[in-house]
Amino acid sequence: MNGITGEDRRTAIGKLPAVGSGLFTSRSRRRVRALAGAEFALLGRNRSAVATALLVPLALPFSVRPAIDQADFRGVNLGTLMLTAAIGFSFLFAVYTSLVSAYVARREELVLKRLRTGEPTDVEILGGTALPAVCLGLAQALVLALGCVVLLDAGAPRAPWLTVLGLLTGLTLSATLAALTSAFTRTTESAQVTALPLVFMSMIGSGIALPTDLLPHRAAAVCEFLPLSPAVRLVRAGWTGELTAYEAFGTVLTALAWTVVAVFAVRRWFRWEPRR
Template structure:
């Protein structure tokens, strides 16, 4: 058997293990109706509340459909991915599920990927439905740079999955997740540019806001959908939008590297007792 055949076979087996774990996690999520409600309904409800209070209009963008889709992306990553995963990881750890899984063939990465897959699927499905609705109902214009949408989603999802793993490491119980997740839920949201333009902030604070994990996702979505920047709302051409996307991509890459290191260093597989 050649090395290439062994590699393909190993990759296929890994995919099967992740898919099996994802199916099991999806069944558990379906049975936990409160968690399912939080994942499916809460992001849309929060976006609706921002619309009612005029929050989404604070960005200055001209296309309300794009603003709505950008806002839903933020809440899908924060609630459906980050918060749901923290509670799921803590619950599986305290119930010794993670410890038992490590005694089998699945690697640590496969276990975390299988655990995260249902939450990611829900978040991406919400964003896809919102995109269709924005086009059909709100008349969303064709994206200025569609290539940046998957970049924003993939990097943003990776960052918040890793942040969930790090937060789960310091969360003793599922109930405490409501407390330990607060900083990563609200600080990135408040300073993401969704509630008010970042240009209103003094320069040092604006630099801090731009370095938070949600802000570059919002910037990439804004560039992708409208071709405008957060600073000044200038319209850019296709080539210029790729140049403007470099900074937020680098910020997300830095968060991904730091999150992967922290999760590998501090994630706990056994109950915190």
């Protein structure tokens, strides 16, 4: 009609702010559940991946249990350090790297393009695709937290609301960064390669594999502004209570700023059709 194709209308609508068709309407929730259900079904077929994501992390607390006698590292309990590292790994591997592959695979198989010609909005498509990985990452984080508390004497969190904020921001930002990384990934085979820079940068600079206490003061100050650093810092502070209210507020603001930047970048550069 009027020379405008359905694809043109869908593309135009997809670029508009989602006001009445956001994730808060019943129809929108049904569409997201349907998309997430399909992703869960695909994930469920790969039982080895599910078992690896949920069971293998338990080896982390078991593997360091003999070192529990060295439980104090610059005033921080070893169990707390391992818990922070484990949850950081769930951000990177259960959510980020797995979603980069998922987004690229759905794009190259034209799934995203077909979905975009229907009723779901862009947010619903991306959110429905990400939901299974985010749920898996959350489940993994909870299992790891319980394992570290029981096996490594991590103790109870002193400020649990900070840990909750860290989990929410970490999972959200990991999924958003995965969508952004997929825009620069040509094939599913190269997804692991394009994800490596953020993985290595976060492991070393965000306090996941290497506590920031070991870094020089200037380097640590710079690393505080890496994408996943605020989330990891909040998770750790929830157990140690090391952040003041002012510091916690600044850390949350940094996490929100990164989320806003990542969302803007996804809206600007995310690719819905195969790269040629």
